[in-house]
Amino acid sequence: MSARKLYWCPKTRAIRALWMLEELGVPFERVFIDIRDANARANPAFRAVSPMGKVPAFEDGTTRLWDSGAICGYLADQYPAAGLAPAIGSPARGAYLQWLLYTNAAIEPAMVEKFSSAPVSTVSRGWGSFELMLSVLRDGLAPGPWILGEKFSAADVLLGTSCHFMRQLKILTDEPALSAYADRCEARPAFQRAAASDVL
Numbered sequence: 001m002s003a004r005k006l007y008w009c010p011k012t013r014a015i016r017a018l019w020m021l022e023e024l025g026v027p028f029e030r031v032f033i034d035i036r037d038a039n040a041r042a043n044p045a046f047r048a049v050s051p052m053g054k055v056p057a058f059e060d061g062t063t064r065l066w067d068s069g070a071i072c073g074y075l076a077d078q079y080p081a082a083g084l085a086p087a088i089g090s091p092a093r094g095a096y097l098q099w100l101l102y103t104n105a106a107i108e109p110a111m112v113e114k115f116s117s118a119p120v121s122t123v124s125r126g127w128g129s130f131e132l133m134l135s136v137l138r139d140g141l142a143p144g145p146w147i148l149g150e151k152f153s154a155a156d157v158l159l160g161t162s163c164h165f166m167r168q169l170k171i172l173t174d175e176p177a178l179s180a181y182a183d184r185c186e187a188r189p190a191f192q193r194a195a196a197s198d199v200l
Contacts, residue, residue, distance in 0.1 A: 003060060003061050004026065004027070004028035004029065004059070004060045005028065005029045005030075005031055005049075005058070005059040005060075006018070006021065006029070006030050006031065006056060006057075006058055007033050007046055007049060007050060007055050007058070007059075008030050008032060008033065008056060009032065009033055009034060009035045009036075009055045010198045010199050010200060011198065012035065012055050012056075013054075013055065013056060013068045014055040014056035014068075014198075015161060015195070015198050016056065016157055016161045017056035017058060017072065017075075018194040018197065018198060019157050019160075019161065019191050019194040020072045020075050020076075020084075020154060020157050021075065022194045023082065023084060023157065024075060024079050024082050024084070025082075031046070032200065033046050033055055033057075035053065048064070049064045049065075049066060050066040052066060054066060056071055058071045058074075058075075060074075060078070067104065068103075068104070069100060069101055069103060069104045069158055072100065072154040073085070073097075073100050076154035084152070084153050084154045085153055085154055086148070086151075086153070092148055092151075095147075095148060096148060096153055099140065099148070099153075099155035099158075099159060100153075100155045102137070102155075102159065103158040103159060103161075103162045104158075105127065106128075106136070107127075107133055107137070107159075107162045107166075109125070109127045110128070110129065110130040110132075110133040110134075111130065111166065111169075111171070113127070114130040114171060130171075134175065134178065137178065138175070138177050141177060141178070142177070144181070145181075145184055146184075147159055152188075156185060159181075159185075160181070160182065160186075160191070161185075163179075163181055163185065164182050164186060166178075167179065167182050
């Protein structure tokens with residue numbers, strides 16, 4: 001049995017870690033946690049890895065991570081031969097790290113703002129606004145086909161699932177460039193394998 005364990009629940013952010021692991025092709029054990037069930041969330045082994053009771057959570061020996069961005073970044077660095085992260089010292093490393101964090105730092109809070117109809121405050125909120133978040137992402141992808149240009153990276157796993165989710169939620173309208181990016185991400189064999197396995 002693999003020392004790597006992914007705590008997972010279908011139709012959640014855990015698909016990001018599933019996709020990342022599929023891109024890497026490394027063995028891992030998938031452990032189902034019904035995060036909608038309080039007793040399941042209280043599982044001591046799970047809470048030791050995920051103190052907040054959220055998925056994905058990932059265990060690799062003594063390493064424990066419970067954030068999808070952290071998991072993808074960690075895996076990309078642990079398996080450099082896969083080429084999913086620019087090396088430390090590479091000129092592309094800074095842009096990679098910026099985009100690696102963009103999903104959790106900007107896209108998700110902007111989505112919450114949009115769904116809750118909260119008042120927009122582009123000065124006080126780090127993500128600016130939903131429209132600004134989309135505009136920055138659109139501009140970042142303009143050189144394409146991936147966020148770093150010709151090279152697919154772990155940042156695309158996070159950004160690609162964000163565009164995938166926004167399309168499912170029907171809030172990615174009149175955005176041909178972002179929709180085309182989502183199409184490219186969803187066409188990757190590793191994404192398709194992850195999506196097919198994201199069921200009980």
